[in-house]
Amino acid sequence: MKLVVNQVGKSFGSRTILKNVDLTVHSHEFICILGHSGCGKSTLLNMIAGYLLPDEGSITVDGDEIKGPSKSRGMVFQDHALFPWMTIKDNIAFGPEVQKVPKAQAKEIAMEFLKLVGLEPYASHYPGELSGGMKQRVGIARALASKPDILLMDEPFGALDVLTRETMRVELQKICSQLKPTILFVTHSISEAVYLADRVVVMKHGEIAEIFEVGIKHPRSSHSAGFGEMMSRIERVLMDEEHLELAQAKVGS
């Protein structure tokens, strides 16, 4: 699988959201797209998912242009978007079921992925009865159960508290080492990006500012060699010059 974003631009009305975005994603890669809110990172992800179409340029998967949503590109939403009227198990079985997998087998697949995220005891609960972190784990399991070629995650841990975020990060890392999926992960947390990604794509004002190779060995922690350095390098790119000056002035005074 090879995803190529080629010279993509998008504008809503007179506002340009994205311009000249180039990005190539290979199989089994974990890529984080990092940027301030409003930098166009979610728009890029929505276009790769097929919910939006680019105004300029093209997005292709193995040479085929993306024309709409597809089960080969799974999505995890910030607000988890679970079906509230289905039990957890049915939520996860939804993907296989609509893809014509026999019901019994779909349920088996659902249980398998529930086990992966450690939520088997909650199989017959409804999403409303679960905590935020659990819901998001179900969201990930549901997206994975359709066996997508690439998993798109739109600030999946953005609505979670700091502690849960930390646990979810570790958990996602574990799932990745088990399944080796291809992941495109949108976030605005630098540490999250450095912790998870093989490559960090930093976006600013609708353009890709820089791409960093995070060469740190897994499992990573904030004490891993080079972790802090990578973070400050990304931070320097991410922060606008004026902001940086302001920060320095504050430190000076």
Add this chain to the structure above:
Amino acid sequence: MNGAKITAVKDGGSCASTQVGSPVMNKQVRGKSPSAVSRFFQKYNILPSILFFVFWELFSRVNETAKFFNPNFLPAPTVLLQEGWELAKTGIITDSLISSTIRIALGFVIGSVFAVGLGVIMSKFKTVERWFSPILNLVGPIPTLALLPLFIIWFGIGEFPKVLLIAWTTFIPVLVYTLDGFKSVPSTLIRSALSLGATERQIFTRVMLPSAIPNFLVGAQVSLGLSFSALIVSEMMGAKSGLGYIIVDARNYFKISNMFIAIILIGLEYSLFSYLLKLVEKRVMVWRKGGLRDAIEK
């Protein structure tokens, strides 16, 4: 309410054991814990209704001697029970209950089915909505009762115009609420279904429909009240049975007690239908959380 129920159950348990265990029950059940009677009323909130009838009875009895107004205008509940029994023996009550129930059930179901059907089509095809919604806006606000004489002229005084009137009364609110339900399905739900490989049809049957059910049920609750007035009025004009017919018949012969009997039966029948709808709601909406009851524990 919830908390009260829980304590009631707990006390019930301990009380039962003391009853079996020892005769000194009175000592063990302290003044603090509620008695069996008050527990019963905690569970079934019928005390206000009982008091209502008791006061009515007292007032009517006093009025019979004191003559604030003609005692015939407000018969006592016990008198109504006797008269009701007499009336029931003629078979008219059973007949009327059956025919009214059939009319309302039929009209309600037909109206709901057509409303959901048109709602589905309207939300699926923009052109249909463009053509239909101005017309619905035009005829929707007309009180259906205004149409009844017309219906009778068009379709006669048989069952058809009555059922049609009830169906029409059900149709409009159910359609409006259901359409609103289809429109307010969160877009992320549709997006996630698309990304899981659902076809447009599957999205409709497995995401849009279940997601609109709460709205549909609200519409059904709203229209149930309206449909009942349509039922009664349609039975008042050109019918040979039904609860509305009993009222008109009683007016013609100045049998006020029969009027009251029909009125009470209408209330009971409405409560029954409303209860059935609530049962359906409870079954379908087990996943729903919220409201004050879930907000804080009392």
